[in-house]
Amino acid sequence: MGVVSRSVGNAFRNKVRSGAVVVILAVAIGLALAMLVANQAVGAKVDSLKSSVGNTITVNPAGSRGGLGGGNPLTAQQLEQAQAVAHVTSATGVLTVRLGNTDTTGSSAAGTGTGGAEGGAAQPGRGGPGFGTSGTTSLVSAVAPGSIGQRNNSNGSTGTAPNASAPPSFSIPIQATGVATSATAAGSAINITGGAGLNDFAAASTQALVGSTLAEKNSLKVGSTFTVQDRTMTVKGLFDAGDAFENNGIYLPLAATQSLMDQAGQLSSFSVQVDSIDNVTTTQTALTTALGADKVDVTAGSTNLESAISSLGTVQNISLIAFIASLGTAGLIVLLIMIMVVRERRREIGVLKAIGASNRTIGVQFVLEAMVLVVLGTVVGAVVATFASSPIANALVSGNTSSGTTAAGPAGGPGGLGGGGGFSRTRGAFAGAEQLIGTISTSIGWQTLVLGGIGVLAIAAIGALIPALLTAKVRPIEVLRGE
Amino acid sequence: MLTVKDVVKSFNTGDNTIKPVNGVSFSVEQGTFAAILGKSGSGKSTLLSLLGALDKATSGDVVVDDVNISRLPDRKLTAYRRDDIGFVFQAYNLIPNLSAQENVMLPMEFAGVPHATRSARAAELLNQVGLTEEMHARKANRLSGGMQQRVAIARALANSPKLILADEPTGNLDEETGELIIELLRRLAHEKKTTILVVTHDRALAAQTDRRFRLARGRLTED
Ligand SMILES: Nc1ncnc2c1ncn2[C@@H]1O[C@H](COP(=O)(O)OP(=O)(O)OP(=O)(O)O)[C@@H](O)[C@H]1O
Numbered sequence: 149m150g151v152v153s154r155s156v157g158n159a160f161r162n163k164v165r166s167g168a169v170v171v172i173l174a175v176a177i178g179l180a181l182a183m184l185v186a187n188q189a190v191g192a193k194v195d196s197l198k199s200s201v202g203n204t205i206t207v208n209p210a211g212s213r214g215g216l217g218g219g220n221p222l223t224a225q226q227l228e229q230a231q232a233v234a235h236v237t238s239a240t241g242v243l244t245v246r247l248g249n250t251d252t253t254g255s256s257a258a259g260t261g262t263g264g265a266e267g268g269a270a271q272p273g274r275g276g277p278g279f280g281t282s283g284t285t286s287l288v289s290a291v292a293p294g295s296i297g298q299r300n301n302s303n304g305s306t307g308t309a310p311n312a313s314a315p316p317s318f319s320i321p322i323q324a325t326g327v328a329t330s331a332t333a334a335g336s337a338i339n340i341t342g343g344a345g346l347n348d349f350a351a352a353s354t355q356a357l358v359g360s361t362l363a364e365k366n367s368l369k370v371g372s373t374f375t376v377q378d379r380t381m382t383v384k385g386l387f388d389a390g391d392a393f394e395n396n397g398i399y400l401p402l403a404a405t406q407s408l409m410d411q412a413g414q415l416s417s418f419s420v421q422v423d424s425i426d427n428v429t430t431t432q433t434a435l436t437t438a439l440g441a442d443k444v445d446v447t448a449g450s451t452n453l454e455s456a457i458s459s460l461g462t463v464q465n466i467s468l469i470a471f472i473a474s475l476g477t478a479g480l481i482v483l484l485i486m487i488m489v490v491r492e493r494r495r496e497i498g499v500l501k502a503i504g505a506s507n508r509t510i511g512v513q514f515v516l517e518a519m520v521l522v523v524l525g526t527v528v529g530a531v532v533a534t535f536a537s538s539p540i541a542n543a544l545v546s547g548n549t550s551s552g553t554t555a556a557g558p559a560g561g562p563g564g565l566g567g568g569g570g571f572s573r574t575r576g577a578f579a580g581a582e583q584l585i586g587t588i589s590t591s592i593g594w595q596t597l598v599l600g601g602i603g604v605l606a607i608a609a610i611g612a613l614i615p616a617l618l619t620a621k622v623r624p625i626e627v628l629r630g631e
Numbered sequence: 632m633l634t635v636k637d638v639v640k641s642f643n644t645g646d647n648t649i650k651p652v653n654g655v656s657f658s659v660e661q662g663t664f665a666a667i668l669g670k671s672g673s674g675k676s677t678l679l680s681l682l683g684a685l686d687k688a689t690s691g692d693v694v695v696d697d698v699n700i701s702r703l704p705d706r707k708l709t710a711y712r713r714d715d716i717g718f719v720f721q722a723y724n725l726i727p728n729l730s731a732q733e734n735v736m737l738p739m740e741f742a743g744v745p746h747a748t749r750s751a752r753a754a755e756l757l758n759q760v761g762l763t764e765e766m767h768a769r770k771a772n773r774l775s776g777g778m779q780q781r782v783a784i785a786r787a788l789a790n791s792p793k794l795i796l797a798d799e800p801t802g803n804l805d806e807e808t809g810e811l812i813i814e815l816l817r818r819l820a821h822e823k824k825t826t827i828l829v830v831t832h833d834r835a836l837a838a839q840t841d842r843r844f845r846l847a848r849g850r851l852t853e854d
Pocket residue numbers: 642643644649651669670671672673674675676677678721
């Protein structure tokens with residue numbers, strides 16, 4: 149019979165009470181661990197949201213999105229102004245134009261194609277004539293007009309205006325994006341699936357990147373040639389943007405695009421990277437001020453993202469507080485139960501001291517006894533946490549995000565019009581923050597383990613310190629006194 | 632050799648101070664079997680607790696083999712209680728959830744005796760106080776009062792102390808068992824040179840001792 153078995157035996161001297169303590173402790177520790185896991189999971193989600201599109205701002209000419217609206221194109225000088233704004237880490241300009249097929253293009257309207265890279269909800273019937281193209285190409289569009297295309301191609305001011313031209317006589321224009329770096333208009337890297345990225349950005353460059361479906365339609369491979377206006381371009385690489393609209397486009401060097409289209413110094417949009425998502429709103433305002441509200445429209449895709457992140461931030465705070473509170477509760481339970489145990493066994497402690505036990509021996513015995521309870525509580529608590537973490541994390545998140553109205557874009561994805569592109573950024577505005585957050589997946593990372601370990605150790609420390617201090621104070625003479 | 636000089640112990644109970652031990656002085660040679668008699672509440676247990684270093688005297692000295700235990704630091708007192716003193720409490724004070732044998736093993740565990748040795752010695756001591764083998768593994772709180780008393784005596788003998796302080800060691804025993812215990816204590820005193828102080832109302836026990844003291848009104852006198 150050593151001190152260890154005596155401690156374990158003592159831990160279960162009062163089985164009902166010890167059982168109750170273990171259960172309460174398990175709930176508190178389990179809740180603490182679940183909150184920690186939720187906290188870490190939400191933190192990871194915030195990081196991934198922030199790193200995805202969180203700190204990008206798009207600058208468009210005032211009153212214009214893609215091929216719709218009006219206004220004057222942006223200039224290289226404005227790009228420099230944008231780059232000078234505080235918190236801007238980089239600003240890149242692109243020139244997006246629509247190219248009609250050499251064979252089928254009859255008229256060329258004046259609309260300068262522009263806009264973001266991704267397709268978005270088409271806005272049928274809005275704006276001027278449908279397919280304005282500003283240049284020609286030998287490429288044949290991989291996208292069939294369909295009824296959206298028919299409607300967009302109509303000349304009337306409403307989508308229902310009678311269309312004189314026969315359907316087969318037109319095809320969907322191809323979007324050419326002039327880029328100064330190997331990045332999309334949205335600022336992300338182009339997903340090259342074959343060949344290489346652009347590296348000759350001179351005005352006389354003949355390099356081009358071709359979307360996968362467009363390349364297939366036109367039987368293009370890396371090294372194949374096609375024409376844009378009067379220049380023969382060589383396919384430097386193929387890319388896959390992940391959607392049919394994007395993949396029906398090409399990327400050209402910016403300077404080459406400007407010279408081919410006679411739009412020297414003109415840009416259709418900027419993609420501005422902000423140093424941190426926390427500065428997006430202020431930078432958005434600063435950009436508008438710097439460039440003039442009458443000249444540019446500055447949109448941040450992060451209004452939802454911000455609300456998503458701020459609601460997630462709330463969840464993060466709640467879970468952190470709950471973690472600390474649960475841990476504190478567990479500590480308090482251990483504290484109180486040990487005070488109780490020492491008090492009711494004062495006389496016995498007196499006996500042990502009277503027959504020669506040192507403070508240390510008795511301290512160790514009671515510390516071990518507390519550890520038995522803490523360890524059991526932790527083990528059961530960990531099991532509780534395993535099953536509770538995921539539901540708790542998701543319940544916390546859904547309870548704390550305003551469920552915005554979720555507007556679905558038209559099925560079929562991007563409209564057949566390059567102009568639709570500009571709307572992809574704002575489409576997010578219709579979707580709730582909730583949709584953006586999705587579900588929170590919980591997993592146990594090393595941080596969780598370390599923090600959870602520290603938390604449990606803190607409880608264990610209370611379980612060690614309290615009995616050690618309290619038993620040391622008991623004098624051997626207490627043996628002669630009853631309770 | 633145990634020498635007590637002018638020991639006073641006072642308690643504050645509310646407004647008045649009581650002195651159950653008030654200027655006690657006496658001296659006994661090593662190996663003496665002595666009895667302390669006195670009325671209930673006369674301060675016998677209080678005096679014993681001072682000799683056993685369970686409590687500190689308000690004033691005066693308790694000198695055991697030239698060591699004044701009234702002046703020892705707590706750490707040394709723990710060792711003194713463990714190695715030099717065997718205390719039999721009036722209320723036995725066994726650890727209720729441990730078996731008889733485990734209770735007897737406790738002081739030896741604190742003294743660092745290996746498990747096998749202390750287990751064997753505990754069994755031997757229990758046999759000496761007349762507790763049969765089948766009782767050794769029984770939980771202390773399942774033993775009768777007399778059995779508990781004998782386990783308490785066995786526990787006091789565990790570390791072969793040079794001073795045994797026994798508070799009413801035969802109070803709950805029948806005549807025959809009482810005789811056994813008295814004989815055991817007497818042998819210890821005379822053969823092992825253990826000083827034994829017993830507090831008792833038992834005339835049979837008092838008659839067997841070498842010296843008899845009487846405690847009354849805080850003073851100790853020899854009969
Ligand atoms: N801690 C204490 N505080 C106050 N008074 C105490 C304390 N301990 C003992 N006393 C008092 O001291 C007196 C002597 O008590 P003690 O237990 O020594 O008597 P006793 O001679 O052993 O009696 P008994 O034969 O009944 O065991 C009693 O009046 C008791 O109330």
